[in-house]
Amino acid sequence: MKKVGQYDPSGYFLVEDVFCNDTREPSAIDYSKPIFKWLEHCRNDALEKWEFIVAGEQQQHQKQKAFLDNNEKLQLPRFKAVHMQKTRFCDLGFRLGAGYLYCHQGDCKHLIVIRDMRLIHPEDVQSRASYPLITFQSKLRFRKCSICKIYKATKVTVDDKWALENPCYFCDLCYYMLHYANGSLLYSDFSVYDYLHE
Template sequence: MADPCIGDSVSVEGGIPTSDKIERLRSLRFTTTPVKVRAIFNIYLTVIGVRRPFASQEHVPLCYPEVVLCVEIYHNKTSSKKTQEFLVLGSQILSDLRDNIYCLTDKLMQTAGQHDPSGYFLIENTFCNDLRDPSATDYSLPIFDWLKNSKNEATEKWEVITSGELKKMQKELLGHADASNFPNFKSVYMHKTRFSDLQFRLGAGYLYCHQGNCKHTIVVRDMRLVHPEDAQNGADYPLLTFQIQPRYRKCEVCKIFQATKMTVDDKWAEKNPCYFCIKCYFLLHYKEDGSLLYPHSVFDYYHE
């Protein structure tokens, strides 16, 4: 995915590690294993842009009995691809999880100056809206309006949805299949709702929506009590236990360096879109005096 700009873009982020990061990576060779793993994780998360590092310096004691949930986040486009997995505490507020979800769309919208702090989780029939930022909008409002103004259409759609497996399951569980049992949707504030306040089913797919229409399936995979082998510092949660490694493209020209620019409908490029490292891009699109060789559309490229 990429960020749009036309012809004259010179600011490039991500991709090639800075000398500072290389130095930090080198120094890890001389540390002990647990610190090493943690430090590498921290650097890696910083590079890909996950907002909160792996572990915190502060100590927040856990209140027993405490529940731990294993929450999976899936890719917005490849819905079967798990991108992250967290351990979250039952007493934790939902916005803590949101702040740790990494999605490239956030970065692209930020670079384009169109970042929208709004977002929601839809868990069972509850919209958990993130309205912490004064400029955030309540994404659930138009949905509630539609449910109110188009009740027949909504009921019809619900009946279609529940006419398959769900209806069969309902019949098995309740002894009858009540298709008119339209859910009674409600909305709450994300930052005032704890996981333990919600009703959810393990393994069911719920929704995380942000940046207008970027949607991810989220799944609560497991739920259990905290045990002594878990991290005992409450500040370490949500604890990232899995992070998919992003796929980076190489430059189509030198085939050596990581691509950081992508051109579209570029008349001299071999492919469309075509990916370039920063050196090859400037070499092929700008004259020595820095003036543009020919007009073209170019985007910053981060990763797949």
């Protein structure tokens, strides 16, 4: 995103009812603002959605009947907004295993789960400055050309009638051999993209 000039430093973590807005960069936008506006101006919509969410949770816990019998008026959570960089885990109330949200780059959303917590052990890295520690990093996956199965794929086509698969991965050589004759494209009713890795 930085390369194509589309990088947006804004983002937030939503943990329970707290929006932790990433406002480290002066140009970052407070993404929670329109949500608070919506909560204020479309209270009934918000309440209706919240009822669905709570009803779903109750169903999972097989308490649906109890929920339906319960005539108490549902209340929306009291959402708050804080600066992410000024907020520590000990300032937040969170539940292990609950699904939280990380939103950045407009509307790219990731599910965040705090899986476990424990006291520090003597074998752990003791320096505070080294945290957060990365304990897992998914490996980049490079695909091979679906045709020769030798070279790395550099192009991927979609809805390509002469291709083996859809989508289909090609090295430069196989891509040109299949799609070009005497330097001109044989057919163009397909989409092609550069392929790097996934």
